[in-house]
Amino acid sequence: MSMCFAQQMVREQYVNTTQDSSVPAPVPDSIYKIGIYGWRKRCLYLFVLLLIIILTVNFALTIWILRVMWFNTEGMGHLKVTSDGVRLEDGESEFLFPLYAQEIHSREDSSLLVNSSENVTLNARNENNDVTGSLSVGPDVAQGNAQNFVISSNTKTLFSADDKEVVVGTDKLRVTGLEGALFEHSVETPLLKAEPFKDLRLESPTRSLSMDAPKGVFVKALAGNIEAASNMDFLLHSSEGLVILDAETVRLPNLPLGQGGVSGNAQGLYEVCVCPSGKLFLSKAGVTSTCSESQEC
Helix, strand or coil: CHHHHHHHHHHHHHHHHHHHCCCCCCCCCCCCCCCCCCHHHHHHHHHHHHHHHHHHHHHHHHHHHHHHCCEECCEECCEEEECCEEEECCCCCCCCCCCCCCCCCCCCCCCCCCCCCCCEEEEEECCCCCEEEEEEECCCCEEEECCCEEEEECCEEEEEECCCCEEECCCCCCCCCCCCCCCCCCCCCCCCCCCCCCCCCCCCCCCCCCCCCCCCCCCCCCCCCCCCCCCCCCCCCCCCCCCCCCCCCCCCCCCCEEEEECCCCCCCCEEEEECCCCCEEEEECCCCCCHHHCCCC
């Protein structure tokens, strides 16, 4: 009780002394204000305004892109995302960068069109990402690079090519060019036949023409003539057999006439003689052969 009374007396004495004193209370040298004022405040408001404008423009551009690209819950415009993949219902699709896909096919009622202003290139890669096959279609040339090139119809191979051989698997190979077919090396085929009502012509303008077969060469014309012309020698050779000219009439119009033979042959009959060198000539016919009496050999 005495302590509380003492504190009260001290407080009253301090108040009375302060009120009676004529000395003014001290004023602090500086005043600290809390907050952002002046140019910092204006810059902050300007930054907030600029941020709001950027957010508004971005939001408007996003809405515009969504409207232009036709984004929806199923995909983007005509491009539908299904369980089987991505499907383009209608229109055209343009790819500015490489396209990686396992399968590309068109609808059942339309064709698949791949168009480019420069060229179209299709590449196939292995597990090491090395190009094993390539097909490039350009404005001037179409080029393909692969170890094997195969064209098939269902299960039948129509054409195949590799670094060793080229195989044509069709029943008939038709060459429709005006100049025919040009072969720089040998050709192996079981049958060579012309189209109906057209001639078959085998020609070598600057070199020799040779036809070889292990069992024989058969030349037949059903409705025309067989003509063989050569600037030098025309050889018919059979290693183990005969050379047969089977025709109703065989003509050798330019054979030379030998000096021997029977004089005074009124019937004008001649026999064909063969020299040991293989040369043919005519000799006037007699009762026996007169070939040995000729000097054409």
